[in-house]
Amino acid sequence: MAARDAGVDGVRQAALPPVALYVHVPFCVSICPYCDFVVYAGAAARGPTNRIDVFVEALAAEIGQRADAADAAFGLDRPPLDSLYFGGGTPSLLPADTIARLVALVRERFGLADGAEITLEANPGPDERGDPAAQKRAGIGRLSLGAQSLDPAELRRLGRRHRPDDVRDAVEAARAAGIGSINLDLLYDLPDVLLTGWMETLEGALALAPDHLSLYALTLDDPDAEGLTGVDGDHLPTRPGARRWRDAVRPGQDEDRAAAEYHHAVHRLAGDGWRGYEISNWARPGHEGRHNLAYWERRPYEAVGPGAHAFDGVVRRWNAARLDHYLRALLPGAGSPTSLPPGGEEVVDAATAAAERVVLGLRTDRGLPLAAGTEPPLADWFGWALAAELLDVTPDERIVLTTRGRLLSNELFSRLV
Numbered sequence: 404m405a406a407r408d409a410g411v412d413g414v415r416q417a418a419l420p421p422v423a424l425y426v427h428v429p430f431c432v433s434i435c436p437y438c439d440f441v442v443y444a445g446a447a448a449r450g451p452t453n454r455i456d457v458f459v460e461a462l463a464a465e466i467g468q469r470a471d472a473a474d475a476a477f478g479l480d481r482p483p484l485d486s487l488y489f490g491g492g493t494p495s496l497l498p499a500d501t502i503a504r505l506v507a508l509v510r511e512r513f514g515l516a517d518g519a520e521i522t523l524e525a526n527p528g529p530d531e532r533g534d535p536a537a538q539k540r541a542g543i544g545r546l547s548l549g550a551q552s553l554d555p556a557e558l559r560r561l562g563r564r565h566r567p568d569d570v571r572d573a574v575e576a577a578r579a580a581g582i583g584s585i586n587l588d589l590l591y592d593l594p595d596v597l598l599t600g601w602m603e604t605l606e607g608a609l610a611l612a613p614d615h616l617s618l619y620a621l622t623l624d625d626p627d628a629e630g631l632t633g634v635d636g637d638h639l640p641t642r643p644g645a646r647r648w649r650d651a652v653r654p655g656q657d658e659d660r661a662a663a664e665y666h667h668a669v670h671r672l673a674g675d676g677w678r679g680y681e682i683s684n685w686a687r688p689g690h691e692g693r694h695n696l697a698y699w700e701r702r703p704y705e706a707v708g709p710g711a712h713a714f715d716g717v718v719r720r721w722n723a724a725r726l727d728h729y730l731r732a733l734l735p736g737a738g739s740p741t742s743l744p745p746g747g748e749e750v751v752d753a754a755t756a757a758a759e760r761v762v763l764g765l766r767t768d769r770g771l772p773l774a775a776g777t778e779p780p781l782a783d784w785f786g787w788a789l790a791a792e793l794l795d796v797t798p799d800e801r802i803v804l805t806t807r808g809r810l811l812s813n814e815l816f817s818r819l820v
Contacts, residue, residue: 418715420473420481423697424509426462427708428494429726430455432531435562436648439626441639441710441724442492454726459501461733463508465707468743470512473705483514486694488522495525499537506542513705520545520693527573528565535580546577547586547617553607554600557593567607574611584690586615591664593621594655601664605671614690618668619683620661623649634728635747637710637721662810669806682766682809699763709744720748758820765812770803780819788815
């Protein structure tokens with residue numbers, strides 16, 4: 404039985420049990436000036452007054468409460484999870500036995516399918532990446548390393564604590580530990596960086612023989628201006644130093660150079676046998692990120708931790724970003740009842756759901772069936788997008804973004820939503 408359903412314009416949408424679980428671990432040794440994730444650093448993450456242990460207790464309590472809700476909504480025989488993702492922050496700051504405890508709790512309360520993908524994000528620095536052999540024993544089968552660049556000057560300017568050799572060492576240690584799939588995150592459109600600098604970073608990454616690459620344009624957003632940092636918001640206020648840094652480096656970005664960097668990556672990786680299965684993600688065969696594919700395929704997923712977002716097919720829900728409020732709700736003290744953390748939710752109406760299906764489908768290399776071009780919301784823009792060479796139709800009658808379409812996807816998507 405579904406947890407909820409919503410009737411919109413005569414269309415009945417049923418909630419579905421989650422296929423994936425995202426766990427947000429909001430701690431880093433330091434905070435990079437471009438980062439808008441929910442992160443706490445300094446004494447909260449390291450030292451005698453760190454808050455990791457108390458956070459893990461609250462996290463375990465939320466996992467239990469979310470599992471109770473899933474049991475009540477979908478029954479005890481609901482399907483087990485296909486993926487579990489520890490993101491952050493720097494989840495590799497968690498001790499391996501803590502990771503093992505959380506994996507075991509998720510397995511007990513939600514179930515994990517045979518061969519489930521279990522991912523841990525890690526920073527490459529030797530004091531941040533943890534012990535990959537112990538992580539492997541804890542159940543981690545996929546490691547995502549936040550390399551961002553392989554140029555030492557670029558790393559310093561980005562506020563990263565690691566050096567290029569640390570990325571190599573982290574990959575080698577993960578391979579030696581038997582981690583079966585390794586991703587590297589890289590940033591392009593870095594301020595005042597020549598195209599040749601990006602090409603060198605990409606070549607350096609390929610030389611490390613990862614299984615997956617996530618390539619993201621550096622975005623310098625303003626969550627305060629977007630109204631996302633209130634008490635129940637899913638972002639933290641931007642720190643003054645970070646705001647000054649963004650204002651200083653933004654003029655050094657260049658849309659044309661970013662397009663050239665992306666275009667180079669598309670052709671370089673395709674020539675080397677990589678599959679660009681999503682706008683920002685490339686994989687060796689069999690190493691596509693199953694967890695993120697659940698998002699792009701609009702499948703239901705659960706999420707825990709400050710700032711985390713969940714979706715059941717009908718409702719999008721988020722936890723507020725404030726750690727103190729999160730802990731107070733889940734660990735209220737003796738004599739007080741526990742509660743789920745504060746946050747918000749919104750029902751996704753039929754029109755929004757249709758737009759999401761089109762936008763998310765077009766983000767992937769599978770695209771959409773040709774019939775989608777005759778239906779809202781794509782029908783009004785299909786001819787224009789074809790003429791502008793943003794879309795193409797494949798021989799098996801699928802609508803896909805061209806490389807130009809990927810570069811200009813925001814313009815197309817803004818017309819669809």
